[in-house]
Amino acid sequence: MLRDLLTRAPRLAVQMLGWLGEPAGVPTLIHAMRHQELARAAGTAASLITGSHPGRDGWSGRGPDRRSDDSSPDAIPAIEADADWPWPDAEAFAAWWASHGDAIGTQRRFAGLPAxxxxxxEVLRRGPLPWRPMAAEHLQHHHQGPAFPTDAPAFRQLTWMAGLPA
Structure with a gap:
């Protein structure tokens, strides 16, 4: 199914690999990082699995030069879906993965931690803000209870986290 999805909807397939948290998908993500249209989504998916950050762990890349295709100086540039995601360097991440992949193991992961x-x-307490709603959703599914309110003020979230079951 993954092969079919990679053909029909490659961006969705790359994102799905991160959401699934399967370390076995990392080689596919490294390959996707080599393609400009998938690079940032693949880097983000790799981060979601490994917990590694491109800037911190030395696999940050440089994006393509920005050139406007519009001849009109008043044109508003299109908003890129991945605009907030860093550009990865596929070769640098492959080297990082070769050094750290054994420590990640083969079990499902979320932000580098066991799923x-x-x-x-832990992601709710200290993880990147964009990953907190996913962590809350995983907890909701696990405990079959209401979602963790990630949009509440931090002091309320800390109080609620203290009461979460193990």
Missing amino acids: APPGWR
């Missing part, structure tokens, strides 16, 4: 309640709670 289980303790890891999800």
Whole structure:
């Protein structure tokens, strides 16, 4: 199914690999990082699996030069779906993965942690803000209870986190 999805909707397939948290998908993500249209989505998916950050761990890349195709100086540039995501360097990430992949292991991961309640709670406490709603959703599914309110003020979230079951 993944092969079919990579053909029909490659961006969705790359994002799905990150959401699934399967370390076995990392080689596919490295390959996707080599393609400009998938690079940032693949880097973000790799981060979601490994917990590695391109800037911190030395696999940050440089994006393509920005050139306007519009002849009109008043044209508003299109908003890119990946605008907030960093550009990865596929070769640098491949080297990072070769050094750290064994420590990640083969079990499902979320932000580099085991895809289980303790890891999800850790992401809620200290993880990147964009990943917190996914961690809350995983906890909701696991505990079959209401979603964690990631849009509430931080002091309320900390109080609620203290009461989460193990």
